[in-house]
Amino acid sequence: MDTRSKLLASARDQIQRKGYNGFSYADLADEVGIRKASIHHHFSTKADLGREVAIQYRQDFMAALRSIESGKSNSFKKLEAYIQLFRHTLEKDHKVCLCIMLAAEHEALSDKIKNEVKAFFKENEVWLAQLFFEGQSEGEFTLMSTPAETAKLVLSALEGAMLIAESMDDLTRLESISQWILSSVKKT
Amino acid sequence: MDTRSKLLASARDQIQRKGYNGFSYADLADEVGIRKASIHHHFSTKADLGREVAIQYRQDFMAALRSIESGKSNSFKKLEAYIQLFRHTLEKDHKVCLCIMLAAEHEALSDKIKNEVKAFFKENEVWLAQLFFEGQSEGEFTLMSTPAETAKLVLSALEGAMLIAESMDDLTRLESISQWILSSVKKT
DNA sequence: GTCTATAAGATGATAGAC
DNA sequence: GTCTATCATCTTATAGAC
Numbered sequence: 212m213d214t215r216s217k218l219l220a221s222a223r224d225q226i227q228r229k230g231y232n233g234f235s236y237a238d239l240a241d242e243v244g245i246r247k248a249s250i251h252h253h254f255s256t257k258a259d260l261g262r263e264v265a266i267q268y269r270q271d272f273m274a275a276l277r278s279i280e281s282g283k284s285n286s287f288k289k290l291e292a293y294i295q296l297f298r299h300t301l302e303k304d305h306k307v308c309l310c311i312m313l314a315a316e317h318e319a320l321s322d323k324i325k326n327e328v329k330a331f332f333k334e335n336e337v338w339l340a341q342l343f344f345e346g347q348s349e350g351e352f353t354l355m356s357t358p359a360e361t362a363k364l365v366l367s368a369l370e371g372a373m374l375i376a377e378s379m380d381d382l383t384r385l386e387s388i389s390q391w392i393l394s395s396v397k398k399t
Numbered sequence: 400m401d402t403r404s405k406l407l408a409s410a411r412d413q414i415q416r417k418g419y420n421g422f423s424y425a426d427l428a429d430e431v432g433i434r435k436a437s438i439h440h441h442f443s444t445k446a447d448l449g450r451e452v453a454i455q456y457r458q459d460f461m462a463a464l465r466s467i468e469s470g471k472s473n474s475f476k477k478l479e480a481y482i483q484l485f486r487h488t489l490e491k492d493h494k495v496c497l498c499i500m501l502a503a504e505h506e507a508l509s510d511k512i513k514n515e516v517k518a519f520f521k522e523n524e525v526w527l528a529q530l531f532f533e534g535q536s537e538g539e540f541t542l543m544s545t546p547a548e549t550a551k552l553v554l555s556a557l558e559g560a561m562l563i564a565e566s567m568d569d570l571t572r573l574e575s576i577s578q579w580i581l582s583s584v585k586k587t
Numbered sequence: 588g589t590c591t592a593t594a595a596g597a598t599g600a601t602a603g604a605c
Numbered sequence: 606g607t608c609t610a611t612c613a614t615c616t617t618a619t620a621g622a623c
Contacts, residue, residue, distance in 0.1 A: 329566060
């Protein structure tokens with residue numbers, strides 16, 4: 212793993228834990244084991260670094276979604292796997308979604324980073340809406356509203372739950388919400 | 400309004416917009432119209448100020464909940480009024496809940512502030528759970544899960560939606576989610 | 588690519604005059 | 606209660622040697 216990749220990984224990790232305003236080039240230098248000034252060789256400004264972290268995060272997440280699409284046999288299992296992405300981040304890594312951290316610091320971000328965050332949420336909603344539509348079409352799901360509206364609710368609930376779970380020191384709460392979501396779409 | 404109250408109001412407003420790490424004593428001094436150093440006369444440290452803001456916010460919110468309890472005639476109207484608290488903050492004031500901002504910056508906060516945030520979420524959940532229990536008992540609501548689990552979902556969805564709505568510049572999304580929640584508890 | 592040295596500004600906080 | 610002046614420290618960023 213080269214220095215550039217280490218910097219991206221460390222920045223991503225720190226934003227997910229402490230936020231964009233919560234880490235500095237000094238923190239980054241400590242973690243990666245180089246000097247502050249050397250970071251500028253790889254990323255000329257903090258905004259550049261943040262932008263690349265956001266781009267990479269979005270790409271990785273979309274790859275995970277494609278993997279779920281091709282790897283699971285039905286819509287219910289796909290929804291379970293989607294929720295598992297969030298639970299894994301929180302329960303195993305004790306981190307929250309990068310983009311909900313960036314959303315909270317929205318005012319401090321450059322336009323380019325803001326656009327990445329916006330695109331991340333949009334793509335998640337589109338993916339979820341498509342999943343709900345398919346599940347409904349195939350008679351697997353019974354929805355309380357349109358696929359698009361259900362997608363908005365599910366994304367909001369998962370993102371909000373990560374932050375609340377972390378601040379209440381109660382990681383089981385994401386599990387509660389997962390169960391709620393799954394049973395709410397289950398064919399009755 | 401005395402200086403102390405102005406400082407509390409400005410700090411609260413700025414945290415809701417930019418986060419705890421996103422505002423400084425200089426910003427505060429500019430808004431209130433005194434010098435940086437004078438702030439320390441009222442709040443010796445930023446952590447003290449943050450703590451008092453969180454305490455006051457929680458008290459004000461709980462007062463609003465008591466007002467809903469005594470002012471609305473049935474459980475459905477109480478739930479509508481609760482959701483309206485969040486919508487008003489976002490749509491009229493273009494701010495998000497103070498405590499979800501503080502939750503995102505959890506690692507940067509003193510223990511006292513963390514405890515206030517935790518208590519805020521807990522009290523909201525207890526209040527909502529009680530509301531769902533009553534609505535269910537009186538045959539007004541049909542719940543998909545226990546009152547407590549439903550409370551967790553509703554709080555998470557509203558808090559998450561505020562952040563996502565703001566970052567996507569789409570304030571209507573809170574309305575979508577409100578409709579979803581209301582129709583999900585409606586007696587069928 | 589990484590380093591040392593350094594800049595220019597912001598940060599929270601203190602001392603002491605008025 | 607508010608001010609000026611000052612502090613130590615942290616922030617992102619640059620210049621130039623190796």
